[in-house]
Amino acid sequence: MSAYAALSRAVYKAAVRDATTVFFTFAFPLIFLVIFALIFRNQEVADTGRGYVDYIAPGVLSWGLANAALFGVAFTLMQWRNDDLLRIIRLSPTSIWSVIGSRYVVALGIGAAQCVLFVGVAMLPVFGMRPDPTWPLAIPIMLLAVTAFLALGLIVGSAANTPEAVAAIANCVVVPMAFLSGSFYPLELMPTWLQEVSRVLPMRYVNDGITYAFTGFGTMTDYLISCAALVVFTAVFAVVGVRTFRWSNDS
Amino acid sequence: MSPIDSPAIVLDAVSKSYGEVRAADEVSISIGRGEFFGLLGPNGAGKTTLIEMIEGLRLPDTGTITVLGMAPAPRNLDLLPRIGVQTQRSAFFTRLTAREHLVTVAALYGLPPATAEKALDLVGLTDSGNVRVTRISGGQRQRLAIASTLVHDPEVVFLDEPTAALDPEARRDLGQMLRNLKAIGKTIVYTTHHLDEAQTLCDRVAILSAGRVLALDSPRELIARSGIGTRLVIPAGRLSPEQAGTLDGVNGVAVEDGMLVLRTAHAARVLAALDGAADLDDVETRPATLEDVYLELIGAPQA
Numbered sequence: 001m002s003a004y005a006a007l008s009r010a011v012y013k014a015a016v017r018d019a020t021t022v023f024f025t026f027a028f029p030l031i032f033l034v035i036f037a038l039i040f041r042n043q044e045v046a047d048t049g050r051g052y053v054d055y056i057a058p059g060v061l062s063w064g065l066a067n068a069a070l071f072g073v074a075f076t077l078m079q080w081r082n083d084d085l086l087r088i089i090r091l092s093p094t095s096i097w098s099v100i101g102s103r104y105v106v107a108l109g110i111g112a113a114q115c116v117l118f119v120g121v122a123m124l125p126v127f128g129m130r131p132d133p134t135w136p137l138a139i140p141i142m143l144l145a146v147t148a149f150l151a152l153g154l155i156v157g158s159a160a161n162t163p164e165a166v167a168a169i170a171n172c173v174v175v176p177m178a179f180l181s182g183s184f185y186p187l188e189l190m191p192t193w194l195q196e197v198s199r200v201l202p203m204r205y206v207n208d209g210i211t212y213a214f215t216g217f218g219t220m221t222d223y224l225i226s227c228a229a230l231v232v233f234t235a236v237f238a239v240v241g242v243r244t245f246r247w248s249n250d251s
Numbered sequence: 252m253s254p255i256d257s258p259a260i261v262l263d264a265v266s267k268s269y270g271e272v273r274a275a276d277e278v279s280i281s282i283g284r285g286e287f288f289g290l291l292g293p294n295g296a297g298k299t300t301l302i303e304m305i306e307g308l309r310l311p312d313t314g315t316i317t318v319l320g321m322a323p324a325p326r327n328l329d330l331l332p333r334i335g336v337q338t339q340r341s342a343f344f345t346r347l348t349a350r351e352h353l354v355t356v357a358a359l360y361g362l363p364p365a366t367a368e369k370a371l372d373l374v375g376l377t378d379s380g381n382v383r384v385t386r387i388s389g390g391q392r393q394r395l396a397i398a399s400t401l402v403h404d405p406e407v408v409f410l411d412e413p414t415a416a417l418d419p420e421a422r423r424d425l426g427q428m429l430r431n432l433k434a435i436g437k438t439i440v441y442t443t444h445h446l447d448e449a450q451t452l453c454d455r456v457a458i459l460s461a462g463r464v465l466a467l468d469s470p471r472e473l474i475a476r477s478g479i480g481t482r483l484v485i486p487a488g489r490l491s492p493e494q495a496g497t498l499d500g501v502n503g504v505a506v507e508d509g510m511l512v513l514r515t516a517h518a519a520r521v522l523a524a525l526d527g528a529a530d531l532d533d534v535e536t537r538p539a540t541l542e543d544v545y546l547e548l549i550g551a552p553q554a
């Protein structure tokens with residue numbers, strides 16, 4: 001077994017054996033879906049003939065993907081460093097890229113599972129989501145979203161030395177970003193200057209891209225811009241993440 | 252010098268400071284292949300710092316370190332498979348079982364799961380293989396940590412306080428395991444606070460204090476050179492301290508806990524002189540130990 005496969009397996013098992021991780025990754029976004037469905041029950045968006053769920057679901061899904069990717073990698077990194085596991089890896093001939101790569105492939109798998117579960121539930125008659133035939137366009141955006149937020153998680157995981165710090169920093173990053181990116185609340189209803197602020201936030205592009213894929217809201221150009229923006233964010237976060245990376249808490 | 256005769260580890264004037272704290276002060280040590288080497292010293296003496304510099308995990312400020320003829324830092328992929336390290340805090344993969352943990356560690360070295368099984372067996376944990384690492388007992392954790400260290404069959408093994416937190420029987424088992432490792436030719440560098448154990452296991456020890464090497468030799472040699480000699484303990488009242496002081500070969504007399512304690516470099520001569528004055532069956536002979544040497548060097552805590 002390669003180091004990469006073994007580490008992927010270790011990360012996967014650690015994730016699925018933790019009830020909290022499973023809950024926050026899979027159940028939490030669905031709870032949000034239920035809450036929004038109750039708030040906007042039976043309302044249609046003017047002129048489109050679509051239910052609100054078609055607009056709300058992509059936003060909640062974007063947040064759920066970003067949240068799980070960021071928290072997951074930040075926790076793993078902090079925990080592996082604190083538990084001296086990074087030392088064990090550092091003292092073996094395995095490269096740091098196997099470590100990051102294994103965490104990455106698990107994050108992608110979790111992201112894909114989140115999407116399938118979430119969209120599947122949202123399509124149930126009670127919620128009534130109807131994805132457009134362009135829905136496969138959500139796949140590249142999903143992959144890019146997980147990549148960008150995993151890179152951001154590397155930074156958070158290096159900055160934080162305790163689980164509490166990971167939770168505090170990650171929440172401070174993700175929650176305001178979700179609101180400002182229109183994941184929970186339509187951007188169009190916000191002041192113009194806030195809409196401009198959202199352009200420097202990666203979640204906005206996840207949101208735009210997934211919304212376009214599922215509902216056709218926006219243009220293909222916007223969609224491509226979203227993809228490009230996420231690539232840029234990933235590059236920036238990855239550079240900072242590699243620079244802030246620490247094998248241990250001692251110098 | 253052929254590679255086989257060359258030392259396993261050479262430290263040359265290695266120093267490291269943390270701000271004002273001197274964690275290593277001009278340390279020069281050469282450790283031979285197959286040697287069992289002990290690093291001793293009080294808390295904060297710099298044992299972990301030194302061992303981690305040898306492993307390449309920390310960088311010395313000045314001085315050079317060579318392990319198996321190579322520099323341990325920056326990260327050296329040729330050297331890493333040949334050394335095995337147990338860190339002072341045992342590290343296990345989150346929420347895995349003992350067996351899964353070892354399989355993962357083996358894979359880090361590109362080795363198949365069968366190697367993990369062998370390591371599990373080596374430390375006697377086969378029966379606990381399917382228990383989560385968080386649930387196994389303290390002693391089992393220690394053994395699992397050692398299995399992780401040995402899974403890739405390294406030539407040089409570093410153990411930082413492997414016997415801390417073990418019960419006496421587990422400590423003895425582990426001591427036996429370490430002897431077996433030495434018997435198959437491994438070089439072992441270990442730290443401990445158990446001086447009796449160091450005395451029986453180590454070929455040589457270095458006693459550190461405040462980052463400096465205070466003594467470096469075999470336990471036997473250190474004890475002989477210390478001049479502490481043997482202590483003869485006699486129940487008080489058999490002999491007055493004044494009388495005892497005049498006996499042939501006695502260097503010092505003290506009364507401790509109602510016992511008369513004689514210090515001597517020539518126990519046999521004193522025992523001969525005592526014959527008649529006291530019943531020899533009541534005389535307890537206590538040869539000097541590494542602990543005596545250590546306490547004399549470090550300065551015994553004044554209780």
Ligand SMILES: Nc1ncnc2c1ncn2[C@@H]1O[C@H](COP(=O)(O)OP(=O)(O)OP(=O)(O)O)[C@@H](O)[C@H]1O
Pocket residue numbers: 249250251269272273274292293294295296297298299300301339
């Ligand atoms: N990362 C660090 N930053 C600052 N000071 C440190 C660091 N690591 C060690 N020290 C200091 O260096 C000195 C030596 O520490 P070290 O951990 O090497 O001692 P030790 O001999 O292993 O002690 P123990 O027996 O308690 O394990 C101590 O004074 C310690 O406080």
Ligand SMILES: [Mg+2]
Pocket residue numbers: 298299300339411
């Ligand atoms: Mg230590």
